[in-house]
Amino acid sequence: MSNHAVREFRGTSDFADVSAARRFVRSQLVDIDPAVSSDMQLAVSELVTNAIEHGHADTVIVDISCVDGEVILVVTHPGTTDDLPDVDSWQPAPPEALAGRGLGIVRHLATSVSMRRLGDRVSITVRRALA
């Protein structure tokens, strides 16, 4: 199975678009292991929420593909890599911590995560192997 879809969320002013991003990811992953689909919905929820919380909501692009035995989720938004901690430091937060848990969760759900700068945008790629 191979498919690829991209959706832009523009002018995101509140968190209502987070559920729209999840629905989009779910709609593209109907034929795979539901557990993997659920994990990718959680990952996109964390990344889009993070983008909105950091004020980069003017355009959030969600790109999802399913190719060669893996799901690839790419979330791109305005900003620089300086806005986000190094992927290596995306670790589980201590149980009592209130914030800063989302990226550690994404790292845990992924087979690999990478981040790169594209001009005035930052792009986060989450890869997850299909068992």
Next chain:
Amino acid sequence: MTDGEALQALTITASDGQLALAGEIDAHTAPQLGAAIAEVAAPHVVLDMSAVEFVDSSGLRVLIEAHKALEENGGRLVLHDPSPAVRRLLEVSGVGDHLHVEQL
């Protein structure tokens, strides 16, 4: 509102210190949950989480805040019958042991 949007909403039904949650808990709906927990007059709050279809770290944050606030006042927050989505988040976040979880 379309049926699709109706499914996204978080529904909270209160009865005797227990809140039954149905739907999705994210940054959009988590404040609604925080407010509902704060409104419960009893020191012990039980959340029936069997019908939670989705929850992310924004929802978890509200649960941890409520857990702390209730414990500080001698109370307790119990996550009752967590759905697979809730169990998965507790597992991947590593906070499952920190909260009171009642599996059926």
